[in-house]
Amino acid sequence: MRFIASFLLAASMLSAGMAQAAEFITVASTTSTQNSGLFSSILPQFTAKTGIEVRVIAVGTGQAIRQAERGDADVLFVHHRTSEESFVREGFGIKRHDVMMNDFVIIGPASDPAQVKTAKTAEEALSAIAKTKSAFISRGDDSGTHKRERGLWRSAGIDPKAASGTWYREAGAGMGATLNMAQGMGAYALSDRGTWIAFKNKQGLDIAHQGSDNLANPYGVILVNDKRHAHVKSEAGQAFIDWLVSGEGQNAIAAFKLQGEQLFFPTARAHAQN
Numbered sequence: 001m002r003f004i005a006s007f008l009l010a011a012s013m014l015s016a017g018m019a020q021a022a023e024f025i026t027v028a029s030t031t032s033t034q035n036s037g038l039f040s041s042i043l044p045q046f047t048a049k050t051g052i053e054v055r056v057i058a059v060g061t062g063q064a065i066r067q068a069e070r071g072d073a074d075v076l077f078v079h080h081r082t083s084e085e086s087f088v089r090e091g092f093g094i095k096r097h098d099v100m101m102n103d104f105v106i107i108g109p110a111s112d113p114a115q116v117k118t119a120k121t122a123e124e125a126l127s128a129i130a131k132t133k134s135a136f137i138s139r140g141d142d143s144g145t146h147k148r149e150r151g152l153w154r155s156a157g158i159d160p161k162a163a164s165g166t167w168y169r170e171a172g173a174g175m176g177a178t179l180n181m182a183q184g185m186g187a188y189a190l191s192d193r194g195t196w197i198a199f200k201n202k203q204g205l206d207i208a209h210q211g212s213d214n215l216a217n218p219y220g221v222i223l224v225n226d227k228r229h230a231h232v233k234s235e236a237g238q239a240f241i242d243w244l245v246s247g248e249g250q251n252a253i254a255a256f257k258l259q260g261e262q263l264f265f266p267t268a269r270a271h272a273q274n
Helices: 002-021 031-035 038-050 061-069 081-089 122-132 144-155 175-185 193-198 234-245 247-255
Strands: 024-030 053-059 075-078 093-109 136-138 168-170 189-192 205-209 216-224
Touching: 024 031, 024 061, 024 234, 031 038, 031 053, 031 175, 031 193, 038 053, 038 234, 038 247, 053 061, 061 075, 061 081, 061 144, 075 081, 075 234, 081 093, 081 144, 081 216, 093 122, 093 175, 093 193, 093 234, 093 247, 122 144, 122 205, 136 175, 136 189, 144 189, 175 189, 175 193, 175 205, 189 193, 216 234, 234 247
Parallel strands: 024 053, 024 075, 136 168
Antiparallel strands: 075 216, 093 189, 093 205, 093 216
């Protein structure tokens, strides 16, 4: 009997130890952070330091926010500031923290039929596309990129939905799939720069417009409010946020490069002080 009791105690302790070692959080984030390779680069560093595994749900920003609102994630890490601030204001999140930024670029066929490369602003570029009825592929998925695209069309005074199914097509898909459609159709599209750099099927495509002030693309991270969802892993989630905005996390983000190019630029104050 003593042997059995000792065995059961040892098994219980082993099980508890394994459970502790397997501590994880769920992060609702965007396809750009996942598909660019950023998470594959920085998350192992966080896990090695803390023992906390990060499981990522990579979808469009709108869908990521809805998942966090339902309590299906512990942390929200997306790139549409207006929506992020609403998430906090409505009590779903605790506080928004600046993490990093990159920018959006308008991709198009190298032949540039709409002469977008001569445009001085993103609105001028979109106006040229609409005027010439050149093919444009929208993500059409309520992602942060799609939200920004819709905002740019509004600023240009154009409703592309009126041309839906003609020169304006909605992919209803992630950034990679949208770029593949643009490549296949010789079309324009709005992309975050990180995904564009990582995209391998560039043949016939080029950056048609970049650098406009309103193409900046900031990312924020938010702990989901455990007063809304008691099961949220607040302590582990906050540990992840604290690491992201620390000098160590910010340096890890800055060090991530593809083809010699830095994809994301740290914006947390901790990094600025280091």
